[in-house]
Amino acid sequence: MRQPRQENTGVAQNDRQPKIGRIPALIMAVAVVGVAIGAAAGLLTLMLYQVERLALGYIENAHESGPFNVTAIRRAVSVTVGATVAAVVWWLLRTRTTKVPSVKKAVGGALMPIWQTVVHVLLQIFIVGTGMSIGREVAPRELGAMFGQRFARWVRLDAKDTRMLVAITAAAGLAGVYNAPLAGTFFAVEILLADITLETVTLAFACSALASWVASLIKGTHTFYLIGKADGLFTPDYMLFALVAGLVLGAAGALFRRGSQWAGKNKPSGVGILWQMPLAGLLTGVVAIWVPQVMGNGRATAQLSFSSQADLAVLPMLLLSFVAKAVVTLLTIRSGASGGVLQPGIALGASGGAVLGVLWMQMFHTNSIGMYALLGACALLAASQQAPLMAICLVMELADAPINLFVPIGLAVAVSAFAASRLAKPLAVFHLPIPHPTKAK
Incomplete structure (x- = not known):
């Protein structure tokens, strides 16, 4: 046989x-x-x-x-x-x-x-x-x-x-x-x-x-992200910002990783995809009425963050972009779609870094919003992928960033990776395996 x-x-x-x-x-x-x-x-x-x-x-x-x-x-x-x-x-x-x-x-x-x-x-x-x-x-x-x-x-x-x-x-x-x-x-x-x-x-x-x-x-060749003025001459407070942003965005990256894993494991395996994915598409379209940057692989959300003004008035838009992109991306994966989370991770990190950067610049008035968003993108991506070297290189290559920025960004990524690793076990508590009924004693 x-x-x-x-x-x-x-x-x-x-x-x-x-x-x-x-x-x-x-x-x-x-x-x-x-x-x-x-x-x-x-x-x-x-x-x-x-x-x-x-x-x-x-x-x-x-x-x-x-x-x-x-x-x-x-x-x-x-x-x-x-x-x-x-x-x-x-x-x-x-x-x-x-x-x-x-x-x-x-x-x-x-x-x-x-x-x-x-x-x-x-x-x-x-x-x-x-x-x-x-x-x-x-x-x-x-x-x-x-x-x-x-x-x-x-x-x-x-x-x-x-x-x-x-x-x-x-x-x-x-x-x-x-x-x-x-x-x-x-x-x-x-x-x-x-x-x-x-x-x-x-x-x-x-x-x-x-x-x-x-x-x-x-x-062809082109710069994927325009980060504005970033000549690599960062200030001492930027190094301190790297520590703060690394902790915050490391935690956010760990949560995003856990969320994407949950969404991937709970994809519909049968006919559920025939209604869940169209519904996810419709909901994405509804969200895009007010937040058009939520559409696509994340380039729009990230670029909006890199190009933002250092003004408190942009905080609602940046926060809305962050939340909308995270929710809609997880919804898309959960509905049955296949694809990556690298670009959405960069988008979330850039938005988070820009939010923290706007607040930081109210006190120090140094550097540019693009530098804060760039650091945030590297930090969150490193935490969500648990791959600090890949994360730094990918974001830096996409933005054609000055090589001097490897110093503060390397510090932020180290902190974010550490924070994400510390959070991994506590987060796993919420996803304990459920015994199969036929295997229960």
Whole structure:
């Protein structure tokens, strides 16, 4: 009798040595897949722009980061229709075909089916383009993981090298879509592999740098966030602010991480997605009537914070942006959507940093609001991802920030990571496992 196929038998079970030698095989894999995922990341970015143009009538950029000039009715229709279409396709994909595993599971050996992964990736870009509040960085990571798996099988890498290659190529997808090779490198070694060796770092950086370069040839290069005046000549009070903001936003990052984990674990597994995701889209559209920056992956919310005035009058807007973005993002994940939380995390951190910065500047009148928002973005992202090196590099690369700011931002990230780790166990108390009725004694 034929045995059913196991999930983990498709990728990392090939223990045969590559005929061309291990190192040449890895170098060839990094080069070929780096080019492929870079091209894919560039094309996915162009796809996002076209979806935005068709659905909302604008294309995001640093100067127009959100649908602020789009009519409220068009915003509501776009996100609701987009969510409805995605719900139907995802329901068919998840209940009628092979499920697409997460990137971490793919690194562990779970095989990513080809056409299902491609559809899954395109849906993520589609819903972000129509206005749903979720990140788009998971899509190129999934493509990178799939490319890495297939190439590893072709050159006959063993299980250990396959795991390393899949992590490296998945992270290269992140690097390609955001032109952030350092962030891609640290995402691979700090999050996916938790293995920092000279070989791993070298191959990861080479793949991420190559993917970033190839993607830039397709979609161009530009500064993702404009942070205004930030020449790196920070003042002593900015170092003190780093301590305060690190504590506050570290706690906020821990809460956001817990919330996103809860939302992901409680996604609808059946027909519930057919009504929950359209409802989430409709509610996003309603919120966007008054808070248009809530739509999309978080760029609009973050840019609004970077560009705010150091005036108490902007505090209600910044606080509203923070709360609305957090709630709508968690609602989107809970409704069944797939996507990332890196950009929403940056948006929340920038908003939180700007709020604290406005209050701080009432006392010290130094630096600029962009510097406070930048520090906040790094601090909250580091806490929510539990990856301080990746968080710092990603935000700094996206904002093209002065390298001198690594000093205070590094301090803030260290404090936020510590605060988040201290809060992890108390927060877990509220999520105790519930015994299954059939297993109860």
